[in-house]
Amino acid sequence: MSEKNPEGNRSARERLAQQRERDKARERRRRTLIVSAAVVGVLALAAVIGLIAANAGDDDGDSGAGPVVAPSGATGKDELTIPVGASDAPSTLTIWEDFRCPVCAQFETAFRDTIAELADSGQIKVEYHLATIIDGNLGGTGSLRAANAAACAQDVGKFPAYHDVLYSNQPAEADDAFGRNSKLIELAGKVEGLDTPGFRSCVESGKHDSWVTKSDTAFRNGGFQGTPTALLNGVSVFPTKGDEQISPENLKKWVAEANKGKKPGTATPAPSAS
Helix, strand or coil, rough: CCHHHHHHHHHHHHHHHHHHHHHHHHHHHHHHHHHCCCCCCCCCCCCEEEEEEEEHCCCCCCCCCCCCCCCCCCCCCCCEEEEHHHHHHHHEEEECCCCCCCHHHHHHHHHHHHHHHHHHCCCCCEEEEEEHHHHHHCCCCCCHHHHHHHHHHHCCCCHHHHHHHHCCCCCCCCCHHCCCCCHHHHHCCCCCCCCHHHHHHHHHHCCCCHHHHEEEEEEECCCCHHHHHHHEEECCCCCCEEECCHHHHHHHHHHHCCCCCCCCCCCCCCCCCC
């Protein structure tokens, strides 16, 4: 009787084990491909949904909170500009601000008198645009609520005075005090003739909320670095213009250079009450 071949049996077992491993590896690859395809499909669907949502949100530039009601006297594209000063002034200072932004308050404190002097003398017109950056960064609604209240003040020709009061009484950045309409109405008492039933109704109803949201969308789509943004005839002047640091003296110099040979503006139509 012949003896069995142990080497041959071992080789067969090894080949069988190797085949099983190859089969398992193929099955793992097959499952991986199925899972990967499913993940890619979900991500693609999410991208499509996100694109649709983004496009839908950009249709009118507001949050859907209500109709876009521009304040009285607003000008420019989509009536997103609050103008101050002579409309025929030879130069334009464009300012994007957020009433909760501490650097905006510092800018206003440093340049308020200079800007007012240049505007009052017809050297520049100032175009204010309102943003709500801090609400997005820190939460709360103070940027939105204050901007709406400022637009309500614009309705009755009180924007410049109320604008200055808001910055002079700005709370700490993380304090959302401007998110309370009662606080904004209280501050209106510092502007003669502003605290009226009409103003209170405008503030409490959020009459200009969607307009503020649309303005903020324009800011975010404008490629600006932050607030405040200040442009003299479209050229950035904050914190520098070219190699020169902004200062009251330099701002006056830059305006004088831009206005050389041009007459000061004289047309200053005031917005009527709405």
